């Protein structure tokens with residue numbers, strides 16, 4: 001169970017922290033909070049309870065905050081220590097950040113911010129301490145994530161990790177979304193020389209560019225509107241450790257220039273600063289974008305690409321990994337059986353296995369996990385059978401929208417489109433003979449890529465949700481308690497699909513039109529189960 005230690009002489013702070021983490025799960029487990037009112041008590045608890053994250057008030061009676069921080073940090077340099085300060089950032093706080101503190105919070109504490117930072121720190125700790133094994137055999141003694149696979153391509157990935165892990169060089173991990181790039185990055189870290197130092201993961205697409213720059217490089221006070229205090233960036237904080245830059249293909253050209261210098265010289269300046277700072281970080285980058293093409297189009301710096309590509313690991317999509325699908329199914333079923341307390345689950349029927357084997361897996365391993373989790377929830381007996389699988393896996397094209405895959409398995413023969421119905425605005429419905437999917441379950445929608453589209457068909461899945469009556473009637477009839485969430489999801493799905501349709505599948509343009517970051521858009525696409533891999537004809541306004 002993830003443990004959090006709060007050290008603060010203010011008794012209300014642990015109460016607030018408990019509130020902030022209530023309902024939060026890290027790696028599927030709730031967070032346990034313990035509290036100390038003095039530095040001595042805090043150090044004792046840190047020793048006896050080995051917390052995963054420490055939240056520390058830097059101003060405690062009779063002790064220097066920086067000393068306390070150093071002692072805690074030295075005892076476990078990989079453990080995130082967050083500290084709290086009143087008012088502006090003090091010199092002590094800046095010093096602690098430079099020495100590797102995870103982040104800081106200003107008092108009075110803001111509950112949502114507190115929850116967000118604690119969740120990030122606890123998750124970061126989980127990533128650092130959950131080793132990644134490279135076979136299907138899990139050791140019971142320590143928490144282990146496994147990169148499962150026995151096919152030639154998986155073995156190639158293991159070999160590459162083995163070759164490069166100890167060499168301390170930059171690595172570029174490539175593969176479609178959900179193929180396991182983060183897992184590979186962590187395996188490199190866990191098998192490398194810096195495994196006793198921190199590992200920090202940054203999703204470059206999830207943070208707007210201006211913020212990303214100060215997140216990575218830090219900034220000086222007053223360097224831009226809103227920069228009311230100095231900030232130490234991840235490249236400085238993580239000196240000695242490893243930084244995982246996910247979605248590096250989504251960074252702007254000026255950011256790429258700064259990153260190139262960092263990779264070449266391990267030097268940088270904070271935003272608005274003129275002092276050159278020396279660091280020592282190992283960079284592992286990942287992308288699912290076609291960097292070569294982006295270089296040709298002028299969207300990615302060629303010199304940065306060559307620097308990153310000195311050692312690259314390509315993870316093939318799941319649909320090209322043959323029997324690994326079966327291995328992954330076995331692995332996840334036994335893991336979920338344990339995690340979800342499904343003791344009565346015995347296995348999966350051969351007909352269902354065939355469907356899983358033949359599906360194209362546009363969302364790769366992540367999608368396989370989600371399909372299996374849902375199948376377990378839908379199953380009514382001890383064995384998973386085809387009806388427990390989502391419609392798209394069963395090959396029911398009406399449920400995946402009037403689409404033809406662009407890649408992966410060949411396009412299935414055309415089927416007549418479902419006639420428009422009054423509830424055209426509802427998410428894809430399962431066939432009448434099947435039980436309705438539970439509220440909130442992602443349904444596949446389609447949005448185009450810039451490839452020739454087949455003949456347009458009626459947008460049965462993405463019609464405007466102008467009339468929510470059918471959804472509301474059905475939800476009321478089922479006594480649903482998720483009506484608000486369902487309606488919003490319907491609306492979001494319609495808007496996102498429609499805008500992607502309009503931009504020909506170009507996510508950057510779509511994000512701009514929607515007024516959200518590319519990262520948020522990507523999260524929405526993922527969360528809503530929208531498949532850009534497929535093509536539909538756009539319906540004109």
Ligand SMILES: Nc1ncnc2c1ncn2[C@@H]1O[C@H](COP(=O)(O)OP(=O)(O)OP(=O)(O)O)[C@@H](O)[C@H]1O
Nearest residue numbers: 146147148149176177178179180181182183365366
């Ligand atoms: N070979 C594998 N064996 C076991 N689990 C895997 C494997 N590949 C991926 N996973 C699991 O699938 C999920 C997605 O993997 P991960 O986040 O590493 O993918 P990714 O390529 O980084 O995705 P994205 O590009 O969307 O960030 C994770 O839960 C990961 O543990």
